[in-house]
Amino acid sequence: MPEALCFDMYGTLCDTQAVTATLRENVDAPDPLVGEIARTWRDRQLEYMFRAVAMDAYRPLTEVTSDALAYALDYYGRGLTDDEIGAVMAAYRELDPFDETLDALAALGESGLDTAVFSNGNREMLEPLAANVGIDEHVDEIVSADEAGTYKPDPAAYEHAADRLGREIDECWLVSSNVWDVVGATEAGMGAAWVNRSNEPYDPFAPDPNAVVRSLSELVEEI
DSSP states (O other): OOSEEEEOTBTTTEETHHHHHHHHHHSOSOHHHHHHHHHHHHHHHHHHHHHHHHHTOOOOHHHHHHHHHHHHHHHTTOOOOHHHHHHHHHGGGSOEEOTTHHHHHHHHHHTTOEEEEEESSOHHHHHHHHHHHTGGGSOSEEEEGGGGTSOTTSHHHHHHHHHHTTOOGGGEEEEESOHHHHHHHHHHTOEEEEEOTTOOOOOTTSOOOSEEESSHHHHHHHO
16 A cells, blocks of 8 residues: 555546636637537647657646647637636636545545645646645645656656655555556556546556546545
8 A cells, every 4th residue: 555645636636627618618619619629729738748758848837738729729720819818728727626536635634644736737737726626735745747847757757756755656656537647657666546537448558557446535445
């Protein structure tokens, strides 16, 4: 069992659907097209992060996310004003936690485990969100890969999280709903729990994670 748990923020602790909802409020397009814009935005955001690691060309996630949004809007021939873009980007600070998030974090913290948010988001994104939803009251640390000048799944990011918690990397588990993040953690020598809310198959690229759960509540029971 782990000594410390490092929780991914986006899609693991918090639901990102509010970002798509805000995009829908600001883009003059039918709902199916807005969905395509949102998917392209997310795909391009991930691609830019992975490029940054591969090329050693790091830029904070706020910039990467803004550039990815600009690409998605341009690809589908849609434009937004600066104020509308600001509103869409601000949605990242106003996400809703999943129903079980706060109770699970409280229970895991009371068990004596070290807990941290560990995200590719920079602190300007993470700290307001954690405060808005009350996550900051239930974790010991908020750790950003930005502090290491890289992104997950770079092994250096996971090593940085372990260092911040004062733990050996094999004493820590990543908790994430993103398969690529779980794979990155296991390859770096960190344990991992995959929160598989969508009942997807696991990626054969890496060994199985230490645990596979459908929710954070199941993780509490598992540990």
